[in-house]
Amino acid sequence: MLKVCSIASGSKGNCIYVASQTTKLLIDCGICLKEITKRLEQIGVKPNEINAILLTHEHGDHICGVDLFVKNFGIPVYVHKKTSNAFAHKLKLNTMKAMQYFTDDKFTIGDITIDACELSHDSAFCFGYAISCNGSKAAIATDLGCVTPEIINFLSGSQLVFLESNHCTEMLSNNDYYPLKLKRRILSNRGHLSNKACAEVVYSLVQNNCGQIVLSHLSEKNNHPMHAYNTIKKFLESKGVIEGVHVAVDVALQDRVGTVFLLD
Numbered sequence: 001m002l003k004v005c006s007i008a009s010g011s012k013g014n015c016i017y018v019a020s021q022t023t024k025l026l027i028d029c030g031i032c033l034k035e036i037t038k039r040l041e042q043i044g045v046k047p048n049e050i051n052a053i054l055l056t057h058e059h060g061d062h063i064c065g066v067d068l069f070v071k072n073f074g075i076p077v078y079v080h081k082k083t084s085n086a087f088a089h090k091l092k093l094n095t096m097k098a099m100q101y102f103t104d105d106k107f108t109i110g111d112i113t114i115d116a117c118e119l120s121h122d123s124a125f126c127f128g129y130a131i132s133c134n135g136s137k138a139a140i141a142t143d144l145g146c147v148t149p150e151i152i153n154f155l156s157g158s159q160l161v162f163l164e165s166n167h168c169t170e171m172l173s174n175n176d177y178y179p180l181k182l183k184r185r186i187l188s189n190r191g192h193l194s195n196k197a198c199a200e201v202v203y204s205l206v207q208n209n210c211g212q213i214v215l216s217h218l219s220e221k222n223n224h225p226m227h228a229y230n231t232i233k234k235f236l237e238s239k240g241v242i243e244g245v246h247v248a249v250d251v252a253l254q255d256r257v258g259t260v261f262l263l264d
Contacts, residue, residue, distance in 0.1 A: 001020065001021065001133070001134065001136055001262060001263060001264055002018060002019070002020060002112075002131065002132075002133050002136040002137075002138055002261075002263040003017075003018070003019045003020075003260065003261070003262055003263075004016065004017065004018050004019075004131075004138045004160055004260075004261045004263065005017045005043055005257060005258055005259065005260045005261065006162070006214065006252035006253075006257070006258030006259075007026075007031070007036060007039045007040065007257060007258075008030065008031045008035070008036075008039070008254060008255075009142070009162075009216045009217055009218070009252035009253060009254060009258065010061075010219070010220060010253070010254030011061060011217070011218075011219055011220055011221075011254070012031075012061060012220065012254055013030035013031035013061050013062075013064065013065075013254070014028045014030040014031075014061055014062050014142065014216075014217065015027070015028050015029055015030055015031055015036060015065070016028065016140060016162060017040065017043065017045065018112070018131050018138065020110065020111050020112050020133040020134075021111075022110055022111050023051050023109055023110030023111055023112045023133075024045065024049050024050050024051050025050070025051060025052050025053070025054055025109060025112065025131075026050055026052075026053045026054070026069075027053075027054050027055075027056065027129060027131075027140055028053075028054075028055060028056055028062040028063070029053050029055070029062070029063060029064075029065040029066045029069055030060070030062040030063060030064055030065060031064070031065050032064070032065050032068070033047070033065050033068040033069055033072065035065075036065055036069070039256075039257045042257050043257060043260055047069070047072070047073060048073050050069075050073065050075055051075060051109065051110060052075055052076045052077070052078055052100075052109050053066060053069065053070075053075060053076075053077045053078070054077075054078045054079075054109075054114065054129065055077060055078070055079045055083070055087070056119075056126055056127050056128070056129070056140070056142070056143065057083065057086070057121065057123040057124070057125060057126035057127065057143065058083060058086040058087050058089075058090045058123055058124060059123055059143070060090075062143075063087075063090060063091065066091060066095055067091055067092045067094070067095050070094060070095045070098050071092075071094060071095075074098070075098070076098050076099075076100045077095060077098050077099050077100065078099075078100045078101075078102060078107075078109065078114075079099055079100075079101060079102075080101070080102060080103070080116055080125060080127050081101040081102065081103050082118075082124075082125045083124060083125045083127075084099070084101060085124070086123065086124035086125065087099070102114075102116070111133055111134075112131055112132070112133050113131070113132045113133065114129055114131055115129070115130040115131075115132075115154075116128070116129055116130075117129075117130070117141075117150070117151060117154040119141060119143060119144040119151065120144055120145050120146050120148075120189055120190050121143045121144055121145060121190055121191075121192075122145070122188070122190040122191060123143070126143050126144070128140055128141035128142075128144070128151070128154065128155075130154060130155070130158060135264075136159065136263035136264060137157060137158045137159055137160075137263070138158055138159065138160040138161070138162075138261075138263060139154070139155045139158040139160070139161045139162070140161075140162045140216075141154075141155060141161070141162070141163055141164065142162055142163070142164045142216045142217045143164060143192065143217060144164055144192070144193055145188055145189040145190045145191040145192060145193065146189040146193075146197075147193070147197070147200075147201050152201065152204050152205070152208070155205055155208075155210065156205065156208035156209065156210065157208060157209055157210070158205075158210055159210070159211055159212060159263045160210075160211075160212045160213075160214065160261050160263060161205060161210050161212070161213050161214070162214045162216045162252065163193075163198055163201060163202065163205075163213055163214070163215065163216060164192060164193040164198060164215075164216055164217045165193065165194075165195050165198035165215035165216065165217070165218060165223070165228045165231075165232065165251075166186070166192035166193055166194065166217050166218060166219050166222075166223065167186060167192060167194055167195070167218075167219045167222040167223050168194065168195050168222060168223050168224075168227055168228075168231070169187070169194045169195075169196060171221075171222045171223060171227075172186060172194075172219075172222040175221060175222055177221070178221070178222075186222075192217070192219070195223065195227070195228050195231040195232065196231065196235070198215065198228075198231075198232060199231055199232045199235035199236065200235070202232055202235075202236065202247070202249070203235065203236060203239050203241060205247075206236070206241050206246055210247065211247060211248065212247070212248045212250070212261065213232075213247060213248070213249050213250070214249075214250045214251070214252050214258065214259075215228050215229065215232065215249065215250070215251045215252065216252045217252075218251070218252075218253075220254060225251040225253060228251060229249060229251055232249055233249065
């Protein structure tokens with residue numbers, strides 16, 4: 001069984017909790033230690049119970065709480081070997097000493113098996129993860145500008161997928177506070193996934209036995225939870241897929257703990 005929950009999701013910080021009966025992990029640590037502690041306690045977890053942190057990439061909204069977490073609890077931090085140089089410029093020496101490097105092969109932390117998939121994002125490297133234990137499987141792909149058939153295949157068969165639904169293209173285009181250069185970065189193949197692009201991916205995943213989707217990494221300025229949800233829902237309906245019947249769609253939020261999922 002896996003217990004999975006978003007601790008924070010959005011442009012201001014990201015963190016996902018994943019646990020088996022014996023192993024407790026954080027995927028990213030992009031909010032402060034005080035806030036992580038408070039939110040973990042809301043789901044009955046103490047921060048000193050965390051066995052390891054697994055990082056996706058080096059952007060601040062995914063790593064800003066790592067240094068203090070490692071300093072206080074002395075736990076290992078797992079990163080892909082390709083990202084070692086990028087993290088060396090962002091994290092403190094004590095954290096770098098706690099690094100455990102993995103490659104493209106599957107690896108284990110306790111009784112949890114982890115598989116990584118490289119994503120297209122404007123970081124040095126960025127990775128999505130498939131996490132499994134005793135037949136239960138969850139996948140995370142929350143920073144990516146485009147989705148390839150390889151990524152669809154990687155996510156397929158997961159009972160639960162955290163998938164980026166970052167922005168509404170129209171809201172972004174009409175946002176006068178965002179310079180053109182930033183808009184182009186977000187819209188590029190190395191930027192962030194729009195609601196419409198996310199909807200197409202969700203439809204593909206439904207065809208590949210994914211029963212629960214969590215829309216993630218929503219922009220605070222260029223999206224809204226209900227708008228993202230309704231965009232995906234309407235697109236699925238146009239394809240004959242009914243949310244709540246053929247697939248369940250949830251939204252992870254920036255300012256609060258998300259739904260706790262128990263995967264058998």
